[in-house]
Amino acid sequence: MIFYFSGTGNSRYAARLIAGETGDTAVSIGDAVKSGGARIYHSEKPLVFVCPTYAWRIPRVAERFILENRFEGSGLAYFVLTCGDHAGNAARYASKLCAAKGLTFMGTNAVVMPENYIALFEVPDKAESEKILERAVPKILAIAGRIRDGRALTPDRVTPVGWFLSAAVNPLFYPFVVSARGFYATDACTGCGRCAALCPLNNVALEKSRPVWGKRCTHCMACICACPVEAIEYKNASKGKPRYYLPDSPAGISPKSGHDD
Numbered sequence: 001m002i003f004y005f006s007g008t009g010n011s012r013y014a015a016r017l018i019a020g021e022t023g024d025t026a027v028s029i030g031d032a033v034k035s036g037g038a039r040i041y042h043s044e045k046p047l048v049f050v051c052p053t054y055a056w057r058i059p060r061v062a063e064r065f066i067l068e069n070r071f072e073g074s075g076l077a078y079f080v081l082t083c084g085d086h087a088g089n090a091a092r093y094a095s096k097l098c099a100a101k102g103l104t105f106m107g108t109n110a111v112v113m114p115e116n117y118i119a120l121f122e123v124p125d126k127a128e129s130e131k132i133l134e135r136a137v138p139k140i141l142a143i144a145g146r147i148r149d150g151r152a153l154t155p156d157r158v159t160p161v162g163w164f165l166s167a168a169v170n171p172l173f174y175p176f177v178v179s180a181r182g183f184y185a186t187d188a189c190t191g192c193g194r195c196a197a198l199c200p201l202n203n204v205a206l207e208k209s210r211p212v213w214g215k216r217c218t219h220c221m222a223c224i225c226a227c228p229v230e231a232i233e234y235k236n237a238s239k240g241k242p243r244y245y246l247p248d249s250p251a252g253i254s255p256k257s258g259h260d261d
């Protein structure tokens with residue numbers, strides 16, 4: 001069973017590719033979190049967790065999902081982390097998570113996909129995003145092949161800087177950086193409600209046809225990047241930057257759609 005968490009579509013895209021290659025089903029962690037409650041998932045195929053990298057580890061929302069639900073069946077767990085640059089020492093924490101859950105850790109691989117963290121970093125434009133996506137596809141297919149064959153993933157190289165970022169910066173990231181306080185909607189907002197519908201944590205509500213943000217934000221960037229009229233900004237950081245959102249395309253996956261326009 002392929003579980004994915006995705007703010008702006010990269011990890012969903014990777015999950016669907018892996019599901020296609022392994023003949024398995026892709027399940028949205030965001031949808032499961034939104035509907036609430038713990039579940040028992042049974043799969044004789046390996047568990048594959050596909051997520052964005054958040055601060056050089058798997059996102060806390062995905063970690064919580066794994067800790068709070070029960071997984072029966074093969075008990076083999078793979079992790080595929082999409083990222084804008086690198087996932088540091090994320091594998092170590094995924095392996096510890098598996099130990100805590102009684103799952104057999106089969107490895108973690110990072111896959112570079114378009115950067116989506118518009119609130120903090122520069123993000124690629126449409127042409128550059130398409131190139132990055134095209135380069136990502138063979139890597140995702142190679143990972144899917146190993147999963148299909150039941151082989152462990154070859155570990156990514158971890159630099160001392162990567163080790164440090166995962167160990168020391170990640171714990172500071174959530175309390176000091178992750179908050180919805182910087183989001184606001186401009187007068188361009190049409191009240192369509194897409195931001196509220198897409199938030200995987202039900203953290204956006206419409207009041208008088210305008211979005212308001214609550215306190216459960218995980219900085220996934222879905223609301224700001226998927227607004228059809230680019231009416232959402234984050235402080236001054238997002239002004240003038242391209243929005244990146246890869247739409248879902250379960251039937252025919254094509255990387256030629258890196259921006260939602």
Ligand SMILES: Cc1cc2nc3c(=O)[nH]c(=O)nc-3n(C[C@H](O)[C@H](O)[C@H](O)COP(=O)(O)O)c2cc1C
Pocket residue numbers: 005006007008009010011012051052053054055056057082083084085086087113114115116117218219220221
């Ligand atoms: C909150 C946040 C933290 C991020 N941290 C990292 C990081 O540590 N390393 C990295 O290479 N990319 C990082 N990124 C970029 C994303 O991991 C990357 O663009 C990912 O493919 C987005 O996946 P999605 O489209 O499925 O949400 C971060 C993005 C966000 C929104």
Ligand code: SF4
Pocket residue numbers: 185188189190191192193194195196209210211226227228229230231232
């Ligand atoms: S998606 Fe954009 S236009 Fe639609 S309600 Fe949200 S901010 Fe307004």
Ligand code: SF4
Pocket residue numbers: 007180198199200201202203204213216217218219220221222223224
């Ligand atoms: S409020 Fe926006 S950035 Fe925060 S979790 Fe929801 S969609 Fe993601």
